[in-house]
Amino acid sequence: MYKIAVDAMGGDDAPTTVVSGVESARDKLPNVEFVLFGKLDQVKPLIKDMTRISLVQADDAIAMADEPVKSVRTRKNSSLVMAANAVKHGEADALFSAGNTGALLAAGIFLVGRIKGISRPALMTLLPAMGGEHDAFVMMDVGANADNRANHLYEYGVLGSFYAHEILHYDQPRVGLLNNGGEEDKGDQMHKDAHQLLKAGHAKHLVNFVGNVEAANILQGPADVVVSDGFTGNATLKAIEGTAKTVMKTLKHSLSNGGIRAKMGAGLLLPTLKDIAHQWNPEQYGGAVVLGVKAPVVKAHGSASAEAISATMVQIESMLSSDLINKVETFVAEHKNDLAARIDSQE
Structure with a gap:
């Protein structure tokens, strides 16, 4: 069973569209659990069926206009940072957000972590x-x-x-x-x-x-x-x-x-x-x-519909079931000398 950590507060119409997309994906993906991070007084009333959905309270949310790197480093109780840390600590297998693109990139690189050699x-x-x-x-x-x-x-x-x-x-x-x-x-x-x-x-x-x-x-x-x-x-x-x-x-x-x-x-x-x-x-x-990090980190457009969010969850499940990240890590490790030589030649 895979777990996807979801920034429930990210997106133009969050958490409404995010919850709707997650429930649609849940019905299509019997091997996936969804962990939604957000303000539970807003998120929980929207959920029609709690099957394979769990909730974690996040007191803060990073807005589209917020400075990405600073927000990720300082706003530990935001829904995005908490979701990213769940992946970092092995409590979830992938990260999803429809929120601030720069913040998701920063969370993917600094919290989830880049693949060694990339x-x-x-x-x-x-x-x-x-x-x-x-x-x-x-x-x-x-x-x-x-x-x-x-x-x-x-x-x-x-x-x-x-x-x-x-x-x-x-x-x-x-x-x-x-x-x-x-x-x-x-x-x-x-x-x-x-x-x-x-x-x-x-x-x-x-x-x-x-x-x-x-x-x-x-x-x-x-x-x-x-x-x-x-x-x-x-x-x-x-x-x-x-x-x-x-x-x-x-x-x-x-x-x-x-x-x-x-x-x-x-x-x-x-x-x-x-x-x-x-x-x-x-x-x-x-x-x-976000390719090159240690787990699937995927961004939907801020105005994405519930159908688009559902499709993105299916995409994430495909990345997990194909073991894409481990295959990339293995390839990079096997060719580390070749990649290192290329990097050195460009310094």
Whole structure:
């Protein structure tokens, strides 16, 4: 039986949406228990069935606008910190929050702890692939680290490959380096160095590196794992999400205000439009994962629905049942000399 520690107070509509998502996931996951940390006078009345749900009082909650690292270090009675400490002390197997992203990252790194041999844990998400062999691809880092060195990007390729193989069941996932051109000598020095590290890793069968990929093409599925520094990855992710929302909003407005013919056409296109909307809905993929720490640490969007939170719990269960973290730790330990040499070369 797995235990997921839940920050019940994290999220725009917490704890209502969090509790609803947990109860939905509980009914789908008979091998999972949920430990909810929060203000019990708000949380307990929302729970319809206490089966495999336990509650722990937390007097404090970290808000979205709070300073992340300081809050994690000083607010020991907050729901997020208490949930993270439960994982740290072996009282739970994974950590979930829909709250402050920076605070969750800090809790994952400083409390749960990074895997020995991984120099920089990163934030990973899934995006839809409109072409190629698979329906989605892994992208990391999407915001944990604004400044990176080349060896960090190499590690992201390794971590992302493990997730794509173990959770998405992709055979030999293709790793691409997000860059401003497909040629090997494109980009700044860090990206040129990262390209060479990934290329060397490919030669040693550590990653299946397929070269540089450009932002204009990543949704076409040229790679199963797209590697980026955190600043570029976050900007790219938000540009994609913003463009998708704008296109759908524009299309809806045009069909609604284009006269009788447009409305008749919209009726005929409705099934297709619903399918497109589903493809672009990030909630279907679960949450963003902090990869490189000693337990699954997963973040749902602050505005995530109960269905999205439920999907994220299913995602966490998949990480636990596949023993993803132990497999990563074993791989890193077996290749510690190679990884250490790469890190030293970038100091």
